[in-house]
Amino acid sequence: MRLSDIPTPALCVELDAFERNIERMHSFFADKPCNVRPHLKAHKTPAIARIQRDAGGVGFCCATLSEAEVFAAEGFDDLLIANEVCDPSKVERLIALSKKVKLTVAVDSRASCDIIVGTDLSVLLDINVGMPRCGVAPSEAVELARVATRAGLNVKGIMGYEGHVTVIEDVDKRAEATRKSMEVLLGVADDLRDNGYAVDIVSAGSTLTYDVTGTIDGITEIQAGSYALMDTEFAKSSPFEEALRIMCTLVSVQGNIAVLDAGLKTMSIDHGNPGLFPEARADVLYLSDEHTSLVIHDDFDAKVGDRMWLRPSHVDPTVNLHDELYAFRGEEVEEVWPVVARGYRGP
Amino acid sequence: MRLSDIPTPALCVELDAFERNIERMHSFFADKPCNVRPHLKAHKTPAIARIQRDAGGVGFCCATLSEAEVFAAEGFDDLLIANEVCDPSKVERLIALSKKVKLTVAVDSRASCDIIVGTDLSVLLDINVGMPRCGVAPSEAVELARVATRAGLNVKGIMGYEGHVTVIEDVDKRAEATRKSMEVLLGVADDLRDNGYAVDIVSAGSTLTYDVTGTIDGITEIQAGSYALMDTEFAKSSPFEEALRIMCTLVSVQGNIAVLDAGLKTMSIDHGNPGLFPEARADVLYLSDEHTSLVIHDDFDAKVGDRMWLRPSHVDPTVNLHDELYAFRGEEVEEVWPVVARGYRGP
Numbered sequence: 001m002r003l004s005d006i007p008t009p010a011l012c013v014e015l016d017a018f019e020r021n022i023e024r025m026h027s028f029f030a031d032k033p034c035n036v037r038p039h040l041k042a043h044k045t046p047a048i049a050r051i052q053r054d055a056g057g058v059g060f061c062c063a064t065l066s067e068a069e070v071f072a073a074e075g076f077d078d079l080l081i082a083n084e085v086c087d088p089s090k091v092e093r094l095i096a097l098s099k100k101v102k103l104t105v106a107v108d109s110r111a112s113c114d115i116i117v118g119t120d121l122s123v124l125l126d127i128n129v130g131m132p133r134c135g136v137a138p139s140e141a142v143e144l145a146r147v148a149t150r151a152g153l154n155v156k157g158i159m160g161y162e163g164h165v166t167v168i169e170d171v172d173k174r175a176e177a178t179r180k181s182m183e184v185l186l187g188v189a190d191d192l193r194d195n196g197y198a199v200d201i202v203s204a205g206s207t208l209t210y211d212v213t214g215t216i217d218g219i220t221e222i223q224a225g226s227y228a229l230m231d232t233e234f235a236k237s238s239p240f241e242e243a244l245r246i247m248c249t250l251v252s253v254q255g256n257i258a259v260l261d262a263g264l265k266t267m268s269i270d271h272g273n274p275g276l277f278p279e280a281r282a283d284v285l286y287l288s289d290e291h292t293s294l295v296i297h298d299d300f301d302a303k304v305g306d307r308m309w310l311r312p313s314h315v316d317p318t319v320n321l322h323d324e325l326y327a328f329r330g331e332e333v334e335e336v337w338p339v340v341a342r343g344y345r346g347p
Numbered sequence: 348m349r350l351s352d353i354p355t356p357a358l359c360v361e362l363d364a365f366e367r368n369i370e371r372m373h374s375f376f377a378d379k380p381c382n383v384r385p386h387l388k389a390h391k392t393p394a395i396a397r398i399q400r401d402a403g404g405v406g407f408c409c410a411t412l413s414e415a416e417v418f419a420a421e422g423f424d425d426l427l428i429a430n431e432v433c434d435p436s437k438v439e440r441l442i443a444l445s446k447k448v449k450l451t452v453a454v455d456s457r458a459s460c461d462i463i464v465g466t467d468l469s470v471l472l473d474i475n476v477g478m479p480r481c482g483v484a485p486s487e488a489v490e491l492a493r494v495a496t497r498a499g500l501n502v503k504g505i506m507g508y509e510g511h512v513t514v515i516e517d518v519d520k521r522a523e524a525t526r527k528s529m530e531v532l533l534g535v536a537d538d539l540r541d542n543g544y545a546v547d548i549v550s551a552g553s554t555l556t557y558d559v560t561g562t563i564d565g566i567t568e569i570q571a572g573s574y575a576l577m578d579t580e581f582a583k584s585s586p587f588e589e590a591l592r593i594m595c596t597l598v599s600v601q602g603n604i605a606v607l608d609a610g611l612k613t614m615s616i617d618h619g620n621p622g623l624f625p626e627a628r629a630d631v632l633y634l635s636d637e638h639t640s641l642v643i644h645d646d647f648d649a650k651v652g653d654r655m656w657l658r659p660s661h662v663d664p665t666v667n668l669h670d671e672l673y674a675f676r677g678e679e680v681e682e683v684w685p686v687v688a689r690g691y692r693g694p
Contacts, residue, residue, distance in 0.1 A: 004436075007434055041636060041637065063637045064637065084598040086597065086599075087355050087608070087652075088652065089352065090354055108601070109599060109600065109651050111600075112598070132604050132640055133638055133640050134598065134601070134606050135599070137602075163635075249433050249434045251430070251431040251432075251433040252433075252455050252481040253458075254455070254475060254482065254484060255484075257479050257480070259481050261433070261434070264617050264664040265663070265664055265690075268611060268615075269617055270611050270616055285479060293479055304433050304456050304458030304459055304462075305458055305462060314611075316611070316612070316636045317612055317636060320612045323690065
């Protein structure tokens with residue numbers, strides 16, 4: 001199958017760039033004690049997860065219980081739900097899943113332990129290392145370990161997501177902020193050990209901090225998702241290449257306005273409007289539900305029916321809109337990858 | 348089934364508000380020559396379309412060919428694809444569909460006619476009435492009618508979307524801008540008739556202009572989608588009520604930050620962050636892929652495991668993220684509506 005055979009809009013993966021991204025991340029960790037635990041929320045695609053596993057990924061992260069269920073059914077047997085699961089209607093599903101695979105879940109409060117009390121689940125204590133989202137205050141981690149243990153949970157270690165540093169574009173400043181967050185996390189590990197708790201797992205990191213976080217002594221694994229497919233926003237601050245592209249058809253040209261058949265239902269714009277490939281033949285004016293309106297430059301001879309590429313600004317919510325990914329090289333579609341865990345269900 | 352039985356996050360429809368919205372729109376047109384042609388792109392849900400049909404909707408609009416295929420299979424037999432279909436790989440599907448139902452497609456250029464040349468399809472000429480998107484320039488409409496007719500297409504009339512006026516919040520100014528756009532559209536209808544073309548259909552409008560556009564002599568039908576479910580953005584400028592809500596679980600409370608289990612994969616934020624229901628107990632800080640972080644007020648005793656409601660800011664791309672809608676009244680879920688035409692495929 002060739003690209004021209006596929007109806008538009010279609011979400012495509014340029015395989016040369018994708019393979020270089022996989023190689024870059026996993027070869028970096030090949031000789032290091034830290035492992036990569038790829039985050040499945042970025043792509044929700046078993047075909048990609050298999051490539052990450054073959055490249056050296058050790059276990060996987062999920063954002064949601066339903067992702068974990070899908071990937072367990074696909075044969076992945078070491079899954080960390082890197083979020084709190086606090087909906088009582090999901091507890092039986094958690095228990096069932098923990099009997100099939102090595103499952104670990106995050107907790108960050110007495111209440112999040114109470115909801116899964118007595119389940120014998122393995123947990124990581126989710127530590128707030130600076131981002132205003134989930135995570136217990138570092139000073140309360142030892143007490144949380146006591147609460148979790150008393151609730152019959154198996155505390156395997158800790159995790160902390162330094163997501164707040166990923167917006168720092170300056171490499172040195174980002175590295176410094178990352179190290180500060182990891183000092184907090186490793187301080188918690190010390191506190192726990194001082195209080196008699198084993199801390200086998202110290203899980204942290206992201207695509208934008210992997211080379212700092214992953215080389216700090218004591219961090220045992222990196223959670224990273226975006227590196228494989230990469231978007232315009234994270235590509236600014238990382239060595240990975242944009243492998244994700246949206247193939248569109250030009251449906252209208254009126255004066256200097258050209259309109260593509262892909263809009264808000266094809267890509268997420270929470271990280272900004274998409275880029276164009278090749279660049280600089282037009283500017284994105286705005287997106288509506290089904291269209292992207294462009295202002296075209298004088299030297300761009302746009303014709304209705306032509307195909308064009310958009311470059312998405314945010315991998316995760318864009319892939320989540322699609323049921324399949326077209327993996328291509330040149331003009332040839334080598335594989336169609338079903339986005340099996342696509343869906344909206346949250347943690 | 349009760350709301351508390353449904354795992355979160357879940358997209359829900361409050362039936363009392365929904366039913367009032369349906370009644371308000373369709374009773375307005377009950378004694379008028381203009382019809383309502385509900386736009387299916389807003390909800391992609393056959394169960395809702397049936398309610399709109401029973402309320403008096405005459406035919407339906409689709410944004411995409413795949414929506415039209417889904418609704419044809421569900422028994423809807425008068426479908427206008429209110430967009431240009433310019434991907435040659437879709438022409439055979441268009442022809443097949445036109446043999447099953449009364450199908451009409453938009454064209455706005457010689458090229459868009461060439462792509463479906465010789466298909467005998469019924470078309471509307473899409474006229475630009477001021478919005479920088481699709482639509483032929485009004486002065487070129489007669490020439491386009493000639494081109495379309497020579498291409499073997501059946502020109503049934505014209506359409507023009509005054510979407511650019513929907514951002515005008517002042518009611519009188521919006522009405523004035525709407526009337527100007529409709530003057531342009533009706534001027535084109537006159538030009539065409541002067542040149543010997545029948546113009547049976549003059550299709551225009553939106554949820555935010557229905558009461559102006561739909562009462563202008565010569566407009567035969569209104570395209571409206573958002574009115575049935577309604578979001579925070581359009582509710583500011585229309586009499587319809589927000590019927591769409593996202594049920595979430597509070598998964599973390601740390602200091603004055605509370606975190607919900609619904610984020611960018613559960614709702615679109617291209618029209619802004621979601622609102623809260625009930626209001627004023629917290630402010631939305633930001634959304635990430637799977638979470639909404641709130642700053643909670645002192646008087647809000649937020650507890651992990653509690654359920655809360657978010658109010659989405661944009662109906663269409665939010666519904667598109669979900670596989671089902673939970674239609675509820677009070678605490679009771681009366682029906683689960685599959686979002687059968689959910690998907691990313693564009694025009």
